[in-house]
Amino acid sequence: MQNFLSTTDWSRDQLDGLLRLAGELKQQPMNGSLKGKSIALLFLNPSMRTRTSFELGMQQLGGIAIVLQPGKDAWGVEFRPGVVMDGDAEEHIAEVAGVLSRYCDLIGLRAFPGFKDWSNDRTDSVIRALAQHASVPVINMETIVHPCQELALMLTLQEKLGDTARRKMVLTWTWHPRPLNTAVANSALLIATKFGMDVTLLCPEPAYVLDEQFMEAAETNVQDSGGSLQVSHDIESAYAGAEVVYAKSWGALPFYGNPEAEWALRHKYRHFIVDEKKMALTNNALFSHCLPLRRNIKATDAVMDSEYCVALDEAENRLHVQKAVMMTLLGAAK
Ligand code: CP
Numbered sequence: 619m620q621n622f623l624s625t626t627d628w629s630r631d632q633l634d635g636l637l638r639l640a641g642e643l644k645q646q647p648m649n650g651s652l653k654g655k656s657i658a659l660l661f662l663n664p665s666m667r668t669r670t671s672f673e674l675g676m677q678q679l680g681g682i683a684i685v686l687q688p689g690k691d692a693w694g695v696e697f698r699p700g701v702v703m704d705g706d707a708e709e710h711i712a713e714v715a716g717v718l719s720r721y722c723d724l725i726g727l728r729a730f731p732g733f734k735d736w737s738n739d740r741t742d743s744v745i746r747a748l749a750q751h752a753s754v755p756v757i758n759m760e761t762i763v764h765p766c767q768e769l770a771l772m773l774t775l776q777e778k779l780g781d782t783a784r785r786k787m788v789l790t791w792t793w794h795p796r797p798l799n800t801a802v803a804n805s806a807l808l809i810a811t812k813f814g815m816d817v818t819l820l821c822p823e824p825a826y827v828l829d830e831q832f833m834e835a836a837e838t839n840v841q842d843s844g845g846s847l848q849v850s851h852d853i854e855s856a857y858a859g860a861e862v863v864y865a866k867s868w869g870a871l872p873f874y875g876n877p878e879a880e881w882a883l884r885h886k887y888r889h890f891i892v893d894e895k896k897m898a899l900t901n902n903a904l905f906s907h908c909l910p911l912r913r914n915i916k917a918t919d920a921v922m923d924s925e926y927c928v929a930l931d932e933a934e935n936r937l938h939v940q941k942a943v944m945m946t947l948l949g950a951a952k
Pocket residue numbers: 664665666667668669760767908909910
């Protein structure tokens with residue numbers, strides 16, 4: 619049984635298959651391939667795109683989706699093994715995963731990291747506990763990576779650029795008033811390097827470089843795919859000649875769990891906003907972001923409203939790629 623927890627578990631051929639199927643589903647959105655099937659969607663954090671696209675996607679394939687928000691409309695869940703459960707959680711993931719596996723054919727989970735201890739959060743232990751106890755395939759709807767977003771980004775780039783190999787992508791850190799999850803940045807790094815892009819990770823200073831497990835995985839991808847990876851702290855040279863600008867804000871890992879200390883760094887970097895002046899340095903680059911995005915904080919109105927902004931295409935493609943993932947995990951892909 620295969621899960622969809624991280625694209626690092628999937629070969630390039632398998633990912634190509636998912637993207638091909640997603641493209642077909644985009645042309646023919648309705649089919650009954652998952653008639654009678656169901657997915658439980660567990661959201662420990664808010665969502666607009668992920669929830670809508672999974673619910674709608676399952677319906678378009680003839681199945682149903684059940685949305686649960688543990689701690690709100692469902693019992694709170696304990697994910698750690700062997701603990702005395704005298705906190706807020708009423709049940710353990712062992713039972714939650716076991717019960718949902720009896721009812722449903724797939725389980726999706728969104729569980730952002732706790733923003734207290736990166737040495738624990740970097741192990742992705744929450745979704746791994748679910749996968750350990752589930753007897754049906756598990757889909758990652760964003761933890762410390764966001765693999766569904768990765769597929770949507772790559773489908774969008776292939777639609778606009780064709781083959782992505784050796785295309786220059788700048789993955790730029792942007793300012794935001796507080797430190798955010800690194801998941802989408804980790805994921806953009808993984809998928810772009812897996813598909814042979816020349817990736818420049820642009821961030822204000824070394825504290826904002828991503829976790830070494832993702833930097834190392836990206837280096838391995840580069841060796842396999844023939845792309846390249848470099849880190850830059852210089853805005854002008856990073857944007858120069860880029861064909862894709864992908865923006866995200868994230869927290870500095872050395873200050874994880876300590877936002878006040880991180881602010882001493884962060885407050886200096888408002889100028890990392892994506893604006894027309896920076897985009898003019900590029901080779902007519904596409905711009906995208908996973909959304910949600912604070913306008914005139916991460917990117918200007920002019921960039922978001924431009925012809926080259928493909929953020930809505932990427933958001934739409936979440937629907938198509940997730941249908942491909944669900945069909946593939948359930949053996950319904952031809
Ligand atoms: N990009 C994304 O996952 O959006 P939501 O947080 O709205 O689901």
